[in-house]
Amino acid sequence: MSTAPAAARRAAQLGFLQAIQQAQHEEMTRDERVILMGQDLRANVFGAAQGFLEDFGPSRIRDLPLSEAASVGMAAGAAMAGLRPIVDLTVASFMFCAMDQFVSQVAKNRYMFGGQARMPVVFRQALYYHGGTAAHHADRPYPMFMNVPGLKIMVPSNGPDLKGLLKTAIRDDNPVLCFEDATLWGRRGRGAAPEDDDHLIPFGVASVPREGTDVTVIGIGGGVRHALDAAADLAGEGVSVEVVDPRTLVPMDWPAILASVAKTGRCVIVDPANRTCSAASEIAAHLVEEGFGSLRAPVLRVTSDDMHVPFSPVLEKQIYPSKEKVVAAVRRVLGVEK
Amino acid sequence: MSTAPAAARRAAQLGFLQAIQQAQHEEMTRDERVILMGQDLRANVFGAAQGFLEDFGPSRIRDLPLSEAASVGMAAGAAMAGLRPIVDLTVASFMFCAMDQFVSQVAKNRYMFGGQARMPVVFRQALYYHGGTAAHHADRPYPMFMNVPGLKIMVPSNGPDLKGLLKTAIRDDNPVLCFEDATLWGRRGRGAAPEDDDHLIPFGVASVPREGTDVTVIGIGGGVRHALDAAADLAGEGVSVEVVDPRTLVPMDWPAILASVAKTGRCVIVDPANRTCSAASEIAAHLVEEGFGSLRAPVLRVTSDDMHVPFSPVLEKQIYPSKEKVVAAVRRVLGVEK
Amino acid sequence: MNLERDLALEMLRRMLRIRLFEEATIELFHAGELPAMVHLSIGQEAAIAGACLATTADDYMTGNHRSHGHPIAKGARLDRLMAELLGKAGGVCKGKGGSMHLADFSVGSLGESGIVGSAIPVAVGAGLAADVLGNGLVALCFFGDGAANEGVLHESMNLAAVWKLPVVFFCENNGWAVSVRAGELTSVEDISVRATGYGMPGVTVDGQDPVATYEAVSAAVARARRGEGPSLVEAKTYRFHEHAYGLRVKNSYRDQSEVDVWRQERDPIDLFRRRLLDEGLADEAAVEALDAEVRAEVAAAVEFARDSPYPEPEEAYRDLYYVEGAST
Amino acid sequence: MNLERDLALEMLRRMLRIRLFEEATIELFHAGELPAMVHLSIGQEAAIAGACLATTADDYMTGNHRSHGHPIAKGARLDRLMAELLGKAGGVCKGKGGSMHLADFSVGSLGESGIVGSAIPVAVGAGLAADVLGNGLVALCFFGDGAANEGVLHESMNLAAVWKLPVVFFCENNGWAVSVRAGELTSVEDISVRATGYGMPGVTVDGQDPVATYEAVSAAVARARRGEGPSLVEAKTYRFHEHAYGLRVKNSYRDQSEVDVWRQERDPIDLFRRRLLDEGLADEAAVEALDAEVRAEVAAAVEFARDSPYPEPEEAYRDLYYVEGAST
Ligand SMILES: Cc1ncc(C[n+]2csc(CCOP(=O)(O)OP(=O)(O)O)c2C)c(N)n1
Ligand SMILES: Cc1ncc(C[n+]2csc(CCOP(=O)(O)OP(=O)(O)O)c2C)c(N)n1
Ligand SMILES: [Mg+2]
Numbered sequence A, B: 001m002s003t004a005p006a007a008a009r010r011a012a013q014l015g016f017l018q019a020i021q022q023a024q025h026e027e028m029t030r031d032e033r034v035i036l037m038g039q040d041l042r043a044n045v046f047g048a049a050q051g052f053l054e055d056f057g058p059s060r061i062r063d064l065p066l067s068e069a070a071s072v073g074m075a076a077g078a079a080m081a082g083l084r085p086i087v088d089l090t091v092a093s094f095m096f097c098a099m100d101q102f103v104s105q106v107a108k109n110r111y112m113f114g115g116q117a118r119m120p121v122v123f124r125q126a127l128y129y130h131g132g133t134a135a136h137h138a139d140r141p142y143p144m145f146m147n148v149p150g151l152k153i154m155v156p157s158n159g160p161d162l163k164g165l166l167k168t169a170i171r172d173d174n175p176v177l178c179f180e181d182a183t184l185w186g187r188r189g190r191g192a193a194p195e196d197d198d199h200l201i202p203f204g205v206a207s208v209p210r211e212g213t214d215v216t217v218i219g220i221g222g223g224v225r226h227a228l229d230a231a232a233d234l235a236g237e238g239v240s241v242e243v244v245d246p247r248t249l250v251p252m253d254w255p256a257i258l259a260s261v262a263k264t265g266r267c268v269i270v271d272p273a274n275r276t277c278s279a280a281s282e283i284a285a286h287l288v289e290e291g292f293g294s295l296r297a298p299v300l301r302v303t304s305d306d307m308h309v310p311f312s313p314v315l316e317k318q319i320y321p322s323k324e325k326v327v328a329a330v331r332r333v334l335g336v337e338k
Numbered sequence C, D: 001m002n003l004e005r006d007l008a009l010e011m012l013r014r015m016l017r018i019r020l021f022e023e024a025t026i027e028l029f030h031a032g033e034l035p036a037m038v039h040l041s042i043g044q045e046a047a048i049a050g051a052c053l054a055t056t057a058d059d060y061m062t063g064n065h066r067s068h069g070h071p072i073a074k075g076a077r078l079d080r081l082m083a084e085l086l087g088k089a090g091g092v093c094k095g096k097g098g099s100m101h102l103a104d105f106s107v108g109s110l111g112e113s114g115i116v117g118s119a120i121p122v123a124v125g126a127g128l129a130a131d132v133l134g135n136g137l138v139a140l141c142f143f144g145d146g147a148a149n150e151g152v153l154h155e156s157m158n159l160a161a162v163w164k165l166p167v168v169f170f171c172e173n174n175g176w177a178v179s180v181r182a183g184e185l186t187s188v189e190d191i192s193v194r195a196t197g198y199g200m201p202g203v204t205v206d207g208q209d210p211v212a213t214y215e216a217v218s219a220a221v222a223r224a225r226r227g228e229g230p231s232l233v234e235a236k237t238y239r240f241h242e243h244a245y246g247l248r249v250k251n252s253y254r255d256q257s258e259v260d261v262w263r264q265e266r267d268p269i270d271l272f273r274r275r276l277l278d279e280g281l282a283d284e285a286a287v288e289a290l291d292a293e294v295r296a297e298v299a300a301a302v303e304f305a306r307d308s309p310y311p312e313p314e315e316a317y318r319d320l321y322y323v324e325g326a327s328t
């Protein structure tokens, strides 16, 4: 096989870093009020800001010091005063340093001030697990932010969705947290490049990357991959899996989730977050509350174990969701023990 | 009726502030390594540190500056170096300022250092909602911390439990977060004073303040009051409610919860936290996963609405759980609509 | 400074607006009409009025829990502030913010934070917006001596300094953080020396003198508008009432005699009124007239607030998100 | 200072232990044996060794991601450190911490933080424990020029100052925070001037000279042990390798010529070796012998690490909580 078709296929496939690069570039071109800030951004350490300094100038492309709290609060203030900042916080674990700013300023100001404030600001951060960086860089903390009213939260599972959601986020007048699952940075997060230059994906609309009838598997971020891989394997055994990708956790597309489970009667949720009070917990709780009548089996959560991320490569992988764990969970809800 | 019996009854009843005062005083007397730090502690602004400066001296009773992050990290360091600090953070909303220290140092150090560290430290904070202080003082963020492995979490619902759990916490070699529901500070949180001077309550053991057969109502913190009040009302209608109080959320007494629901087949959870990714969500998710066979009705969550806390007294109360909401939820799971 | 009559009277007016507004809240408190405790700026009026007068109504501002004085001195309508304190629908935040969290975007007030220190970087962000948009505005950032120990101040000062943002950090050092004397848990006597660590000018002024504050902040504002970056101005002042009116601190922490000395000898309004008369900038009649005007304004504000209805219950469920096309 | 021979040789030994240990990690990296990138202290050995030698093995210490040098200079066993870098069971953290998070409680190292700046207050806490327990120990707190902009440093310095805790804040200013030159996003040239804001002594020393660092830290340690409180010592130094070995930064940010000048003219080990010979404190043979000794120690460490088994999978599920009676 020659490499030409492979290269063409590849060009038509949008990966995570390209998606970010394109979404940010297009929106910054479209609206002068959009500015981009991040640690080591100008040196393009994370690889999604090539040429931005040249294209948009130093006033709109800024390197941030190691000052996460002030960076987040500053972005909130700038948003209230007329800019539309994007802040690249690089690694989600660093968000903890700015938690008060997220909760007390970003999420609360509009409400507390009776609607006077608009808060058009996007915070981007990688879920940097599964890379041998140990517990201080590997958190997946989006469930903590789901407990905070006033934020919108996206966890895309492929490049095209990331692009379309991020563009929507930048145009939204509300604060958006964009969590980028780093296990999808390579091949696994690629998808057909959108044709449309104004490719926008609305928040709160799930996608169904695979239809099926026996069991619903809901995937979050990198969990979608495991769901699809498991679905492919299980198809060989005659099990028909429907995969649902909520894409945004706040707002959540409850109608789509309830509809799928109404059809299949069974549900497994794949969530890379820590198990307790995870997004998976929320979905399971919502299902038993609003979809009890459709449930024909326990709702199972395939999550990370409630552990910190160990450094050693021989220790790390086992604590996360995997295709195998999803397959086992599906078998359990189908009552097919092997 | 003369006041003497009332006063005697009252003396035999332990309230929240007395419970704290007694637990801390007893444990500081017992172990010289226990120290107590907090903002405005010496002036006894919150009312649970009367006489401590005189009894234990300035080295062990310390006022903290407005520096929550350093205060929490300092306590972690002191714990690793041989002290057993208690930090009174006063209001739970201030914890956000120290979130990185809670997650990255307090919760992770022991694990990341392969067990070299011991972390005997207690952080106390009030859940200060329902008092007209608006959104910046009224958070109930324990579910966020449940998502962080390595912490223990207590949310007592009455004075005697608070005392017994707090004493256990101070003797524990692991970090404990003690959330004190301020809606229980007055009469509502009183309970029979424990006879035993060495009154210790183990973590991970639920209590069942009221037995019943028709439906299990699980209360968290102030939610237990609403559960008991609702149970009393419903008893008049012939509905037998079992009230379960987990007392500690990490570890959670899953066997007790599952056993109660196995008996009743129905469950309502009353949790003052914001609804999404709440402790109630976790309990519901666990029930549908591990107790699906016993469930005869949807598991309902009675939580705070996903809103910030509005200032105006006419706005505030409605967003929280109440007896009325619990009663309505119980009726719904019983299929008794009125 | 050669004080002009108009400016001087305006200083007095703004100080009086704070004082009389807050004295009205004390009455409301005792009448049981206030839903919560209030943190009063009485005693600190000169610092606040001097600082705000050095900016325009378009300039941005943020602050903390002791939040009444700032928007008042920035020129906000008193009636909507008072209605906010009562939790009424006509409140500037529709009754959802309350006493610690006043915000009035119409006069550049981007809001005060009950989380002490938390709004400091928000002011830096407003300065960033002014810088990027090139609109010549500045951001005035109020914080207390206690807040000066919050880490986010340090991050914010460094950021504003390296980007030369038009921000004026303004510390109301009232000597106490609740029950703790500033010198006890703050490692320096003058908080303004911390400016050194950020390569910005730092100055301490007499916070009981509105002219001193006005001049220092005016210089800082001018510097900021010239694009030369931030400054730190500290005003030494004093809080005359308890940390929050209505709060009962169990163990007394400051001598009544200390309070008495400040009240009797260092009341900023008394001092300034006397100065106006002494310097012939105003006569008794003018001062009385001003007093009467402000009293009337405050009385009207109280009436407005009382008459304003409570918000509808559904109001609790609005404003969490901005929704295109929804009424605000 | 009149440098004694024993101290001088110990300085050289500790610097060499860092250098040769890390050169071994580079080899392991290229051999594909390192599971992750490493942040090397090569170039900064004099600052680290000088600081650690001014403390005892009982004194406490915390630091950040660039974590190898600190425990090495504090006297930790190299083999368990190396095994940790390989994620092996024999690692000092049982393979669960890794390169950025070395901790060795046996030499007072309470751990390094991958969250930059986050371990700063932990050192203050160790100082607090020393103060309350009265055991005369001090806490040495390493942080970088980039970390100097984290708010928690400010809070920590203030706290240590007001409580006069035995803490030495030690800034390794290596000129860069990843791709950003210190002067660009840090508002002062010398981070030591920030000490002024906390009323503590602040001094900047030549970080390529272990004696200069040793003297400055010794003075700070003595002060701390006398109960006079914390100090801030800044060592100007330079990182010779990329931020993390193996990291490829897309846009180059520093000139190779800048690196070359430092490597050729300011290598701390070259400079100190020459000084020893020049001042007659050691002869070639002694220096060679030391070198050989350390080489052997490093080689043994690599062998130990290679031979150490990987942890059992269950190890991932241990040590989250301390459990009475459980084996650790
Ligand atoms: C982050 C945070 N910590 C603690 C508190 C509790 N608190 C409210 S005001 C205050 C003292 C503030 O002192 P200062 O900054 O000097 O302001 P002042 O009250 O003197 O105006 C404290 C400790 C708070 N609201 N927020
Ligand atoms: C809180 C936090 N923010 C950002 C990072 C990413 N990061 C790792 S090292 C580093 C630069 C640190 O610079 P400095 O403190 O000077 O230490 P050096 O690397 O130069 O030794 C950055 C930005 C991090 N690990 N933690
Ligand atoms: Mg004060």
Ligand SMILES: [Mg+2]
Binding pocket: D144, D145, D146, D172, D173, D174, D175, D176, D177, D178
């Ligand atoms: Mg550096």
